[in-house]
Amino acid sequence: xxxxxxxxxxxxxxxxxxxxxxxxxxxxxIVRDLFLPASRDVxxxxxxxxxxxxxxxxxxxxxxxxxxxxxAFWTGRMGAVPIAAGYLVYAGISHLIWSEAxxxxxxxPIGLVQAILISSVGWVLLQLRKLDEVRR
Numbered sequence: 560x561x562x563x564x565x566x567x568x569x570x571x572x573x574x575x576x577x578x579x580x581x582x583x584x585x586x587x588x589i590v591r592d593l594f595l596p597a598s599r600d601v602x603x604x605x606x607x608x609x610x611x612x613x614x615x616x617x618x619x620x621x622x623x624x625x626x627x628x629x630x631a632f633w634t635g636r637m638g639a640v641p642i643a644a645g646y647l648v649y650a651g652i653s654h655l656i657w658s659e660a661x662x663x664x665x666x667x668p669i670g671l672v673q674a675i676l677i678s679s680v681g682w683v684l685l686q687l688r689k690l691d692e693v694r695r
Contacts, residue, residue, distance in 0.1 A: 570635040573687050577643070581629035585622055592618040605649075606656025608663075640688040647681030 591598040602614040602621065609617065624646070631639035651674035658670025 570633070571687075571691050574632045574635055577684075578629050578632035581625045581632060584625045585629060588618070588622055588625065592622075603653060603657055606653040606658075606660055608657070608661055637688055637691070640684050644681035644684045647684070648678045651675070651678035651681075 593599065599618075600610050600614055602609050602617050604617065628639060628643060628646075632643075654673040654677060655667065655670035658664035658673065659667045664670065
């Protein structure tokens, strides 16, 4: 019965948008990380920059995260929505930390604004999921 329910699932338009955004992010990240020396040498994890071999080694993790998101959203996996919301909160916190910790940051006030904006997208996703559940 579960397989039958999945085959009749209709993907909401907002999930399609998320799938396309994630897929585009994978393509842009791979091109940037492989072909642009300035980008290739830096990855940011929890707001802290890592460089050199560790950056090269961890870049595919970012690719995998967005590829998994693209697949999950394209196939209508609603369980991916709270995971994506959590990732957006993580990304928001990372921007706050990066803004203060990195020499390239612009200070915690800008980081706080970025954190609030990025995390709000996660909240919006959760609201869209709730609306979709009510419609079903």
